[in-house]
Amino acid sequence: MRHPNFQLTPEISRALLTGAPIVALESTVITHGLPRPQNLELARNMEKQIREHGATPATIALLDGKIRIGLTDEELVQLSESDATLKVSHRDFATAIVKKANGGTTVAGTMYAANMTGIKVFATGGIGGVHKESSFDISTDLKSLAEIPTVVVCAGAKAILDLPATLEYLETMGVPVVGYQTDEFPAFYSRESGLNVSVRLDSPKEIAEFAKAHWNLGMKTGILVTNPIPEAESIPKSEMEPIIARASVEAMEKEIHGQALTPFLLGRIAELTQGKSLKANLALLLNNARLAAEIAKEMTARKKEWAL
Numbered sequence: 001m002r003h004p005n006f007q008l009t010p011e012i013s014r015a016l017l018t019g020a021p022i023v024a025l026e027s028t029v030i031t032h033g034l035p036r037p038q039n040l041e042l043a044r045n046m047e048k049q050i051r052e053h054g055a056t057p058a059t060i061a062l063l064d065g066k067i068r069i070g071l072t073d074e075e076l077v078q079l080s081e082s083d084a085t086l087k088v089s090h091r092d093f094a095t096a097i098v099k100k101a102n103g104g105t106t107v108a109g110t111m112y113a114a115n116m117t118g119i120k121v122f123a124t125g126g127i128g129g130v131h132k133e134s135s136f137d138i139s140t141d142l143k144s145l146a147e148i149p150t151v152v153v154c155a156g157a158k159a160i161l162d163l164p165a166t167l168e169y170l171e172t173m174g175v176p177v178v179g180y181q182t183d184e185f186p187a188f189y190s191r192e193s194g195l196n197v198s199v200r201l202d203s204p205k206e207i208a209e210f211a212k213a214h215w216n217l218g219m220k221t222g223i224l225v226t227n228p229i230p231e232a233e234s235i236p237k238s239e240m241e242p243i244i245a246r247a248s249v250e251a252m253e254k255e256i257h258g259q260a261l262t263p264f265l266l267g268r269i270a271e272l273t274q275g276k277s278l279k280a281n282l283a284l285l286l287n288n289a290r291l292a293a294e295i296a297k298e299m300t301a302r303k304k305e306w307a308l
């Protein structure tokens, strides 16, 4: 792929040429989602998990205004320590480019860049969605899921969001919501939400076959794969609800809106749970990296059968 604003590492270019499995990783989780030094540790561990499961990781971010597909370890360090990073969703790419800025790409931003490059599988923690207390705050992540044909592996969405409204939006836009070994839409820290997925699939192979069937029909949407947090690190819904409610009220009182809202809520929830939510967050991210690597392997094995 040749584009003046994109820069791929030689490893990713090679993997793309040989049709090897690749998993894209977002970087807003590094720049805005997690505190230091856990952000760097997590970024390294996600890459490691993906390699150990037979795929090539492609962390996507902006450095000096270039859209970078794959980062060196020094660059991961630079990104994780940088203070002046942008949170880059669709409308922010050109800003980062003209200002030669560093930035972490959101789920939406990462889907865009991965798809431009030809990477079809992407692992993240939780997607953005429809916010609760705010009258018209809907994440670009949902629009991207409606428009960009990639498989996004996540642990559902946080209960800081209006989960029923988020699922309604995805239904309206024709986005399949897959439950991996579950019938229930997981709520990030919690395995339960009381809400249903559109289809339950029990293996990476079944997910790859589903993606093939969906896209070979001419569907253009993304596919959201929801992977519940491992039992041992999960926090029950009843324990999270009051904490989330308190953080949301504080955000309203402090008049925090827009791009700043998700990072504020995540930080407050980590404080209020005395780090338990952070531990859960790290565990589910690694769990998603593993599943995404398995799906990428199954998908590359079937590539020739695809109309894409």
Ligand code: PSU
Residues within 6 Å of the ligand: 026, 028, 029, 032, 033, 034, 089, 105, 106, 107, 108, 125, 126, 127, 128, 129, 138, 139, 140, 141, 158, 188, 258, 259, 260, 262, 266
């Ligand atoms: N949800 C999380 N952790 C995160 C994010 C969401 O549990 O770090 C990040 C992701 O990068 C996501 C973005 O794409 O926040 C959504 O932000 P917004 O709601 O401003 O679109």
Ligand code: MN
Residues within 6 Å of the ligand: 137, 138, 139, 140, 258, 259
């Ligand atoms: Mn928003």
